Amino acid sequence: MTESMSLVEAFKQTQYQIAGNGRRNIQILKEAFEHIDDQQDSDMYGNGEIIEMFQKKMATYLGKESAVFFPSGTMAQQVALRIWCDEKGIKRVAYHPLSHLEIHEADGLKEMHHIDTLLLGDESGLMELEDVLNLDQEIACLLLELPQREIGGQLPDYQTIVEISEYCQAKGIRLHLDGARLFEILPYYQKSAAEVCGLFDSVYISFYKGIGGIAGAILAGNQEFTQQSKVWKRRHGGDLISLYPYIISANHYFDQRISKMEQYYENAKELARLFNSCPFIQTKPAVPQSNMFHVHITRSKEQVEAIFKEVYYETGIGLTSYLREENQSSVSFEVSVGDQYNSIPKDKVQKAFQSLQVKLTE
C-alpha cells in the first residue's frame, strides 16, 4: 500500500512531524495579521511606524546602533560585504567553503559585486582560528556563519570566536556574522544576542528559520553602515514600497518563539540521541549545538525510503520529507527542531524509533 507512494507523499500523510514549526501555508500569514488594526498604514519605501519600530526593536535586541529590514538574507549579506569592501578598497572577502554565499546564491557576490572570495577551512569541518591566522591575502571582511548549517549546525567554542574577533580588529578586517540561525545558538553559548553580536562589525539575522516567519532579514551595525546599506538595498531592488507582510509576521513569530530556543535545543539533543540509538545511523554533530543536526544513514536510498515509509505508516510519525543521496550506500537529511516536536506524545516518539531500530536491524 505504501510502496507506490513517494517519501514526500507518505510524509505529508503523517499525523506528526518531528521537525519544524509546521506547514508553510497561508495560515501563517493570517495568524500574524489577526490582531493587527486594518487601518494601520503600510510602511513606505523603508519609512513608517511598522518598519522603524521593528528595526529599532531588533537593533536593541542585537546590541547594535541601528538595523535595517531586508526582504532576504542573500541581499543583506551581499550588501554588507560590498560596503566593507568599498570601505577598505579591497574586493576580497573570506568565508567557509559551504557558506550560503558560495553555494546557494548563483554567485551573486561575484557576478554583481565583483568580489573575490577566499574559502577558509575544510568542507567537512569548522573554520579554525589557524585558518584565519594563516590568511595569505588581504581581505576586507571575514564572514563567520554561526552555526555552520551545511555541516549540521556545528559551532566553534566561544573563545575561538573571541580570538578571531580580536585578530580581525587588530588587523583592520571587518567581521560579519551570518546569523541566519543566531537565535538558535544562544542556549548553547549561554550568551545574549548582544554579547555574541558585540564581537562582530555587522550582523544578519533571518526570520523564517527557528522563528518561523514568512521571509525577511535584518542587517545591523553602526549608523554609517546601515545608512549605506539602505542605498544598496535600493540598488538591489529590495527597497519595496511595502515590506509589512514580512515585518509584521517576523515580529509576531519573534515574540511567540524567541523564548522557546532553549526548548528546541534540548529537544534536538533528545532527538539526536534517539537517532543515534539506531543501527547505521549517526548524527552530525553527535550532540547538537543548536536546534539542528544532520542525520547520516549508511544504507542505500532505496532501503531507507522503504523503511521510513513503513515507519510513517505504522506510527503516524514523519521523520523527514526527503533523503539526500551521499553515495550508493549512504543518505542524509537535516533536522531543525521547532514547535512540532513537543506536540507529539512521548510514547509515540518512542514507538517510531523502536520501529526504526527493528527495521534497520532486519
Place this chain on the structure above:
Amino acid sequence: MTESMSLVEAFKQTQYQIAGNGRRNIQILKEAFEHIDDQQDSDMYGNGEIIEMFQKKMATYLGKESAVFFPSGTMAQQVALRIWCDEKGIKRVAYHPLSHLEIHEADGLKEMHHIDTLLLGDESGLMELEDVLNLDQEIACLLLELPQREIGGQLPDYQTIVEISEYCQAKGIRLHLDGARLFEILPYYQKSAAEVCGLFDSVYISFYKGIGGIAGAILAGNQEFTQQSKVWKRRHGGDLISLYPYIISANHYFDQRISKMEQYYENAKELARLFNSCPFIQTKPAVPQSNMFHVHITRSKEQVEAIFKEVYYETGIGLTSYLREENQSSVSFEVSVGDQYNSIPKDKVQKAFQSLQVKLTE
C-alpha cells in the same frame, strides 16, 4: 484653524480624495486574503501553485511565452537589461533621461551591473523616433517607458512605437518595455496588452500602481530570457522562500481593477478639464493619455498651500497631499486616478473646483 495644519495633515482629514485607490493600509492585504484557503501552501523559492499559476496567467495576458514574478520592478528591469547586455556582449543601453533607472534606483544598474546608459530625448518631452535613428553608439537594449511617468504620463503615437520596434529588430537591438503603468495606457491606444507587448522583446509590469496591490512585478519574455531572469533574481536576493503575500494580492486586485482602466482614463480626462478651468493651472499633458497627469500651478508654494487647505476644509475634497516646488512661483503635483474619484458625489467635485477657481482668482 487650518492655518497651523500642514497640507498632508489637512489632506488626511478630507472625506474624499480625487486620486488613487485609497489608503495603503493593512486592510489591502486582509481583503486580498479573505477568501484564500488557510491550508493553501506557500510558494517555495519560485516554485509552487500560487506563483506558477499567476506567472502563467500574466504570460497569457501579455502574450509572452513565459513570465516571472519579482519582488520589485527595480530588480526586474535591471535583470532584463543585464541579460540583454550579456547576450550581445555590449554593456550599454539607452533610455529616457527621466527613466526610473536613471533617477530612482541609486544607480544600481551602473554600480552593480556596470552598464553604461545613453539618455535619449529631452527631459521635458518624449523620446522621438529620430532620437533612436540618430543613436551614435552601439547599444544592447533600448528601454521604452509607456507612459513616460515623470512628464505626466505622456505617450508617443502608436505608429512611433511600431517604427522604433521595427528599427530595433532590424538592428539587433533588444527592445524592453517599462510597463509599470501598461494596464493604464491600453484604453488610449485601444490595443490589448498582448498587442503592445508584441512590439517588445521583454516587458515589466507592476501591481501597485493602477492595480493597487501591495508590491511586486512581472517580467515576461521568451523561455530562455525568463529562465535566465530566475538566476539573476536569485543573485539579486529576490528569490524569496515566499512571495505569496504580494502574488495573492496582485492577483486579487488585478481581477478587481483590470476592467476599470477605461473608467480611470475617462475620469482622468474629466479631472484634467476641471483643473484646466482654473486660472494659473495647466495640466501636463493638457489631455491625459492614461489615468495620470501632472498639475502645474504658477503660484508660490505658500499661496497654493493656503488655498488648497481652505478648499479641503470647506468642501471635504482632497486634491493632493503634497506640492513640489518647481521654482519660487510654480508648484506641481501628480494625479493618478483610481477607484476613489468615482465615489465622490459629482456636485461635491464641482463645488471643490468652483471654490478653487474663486480662490485662485482673488
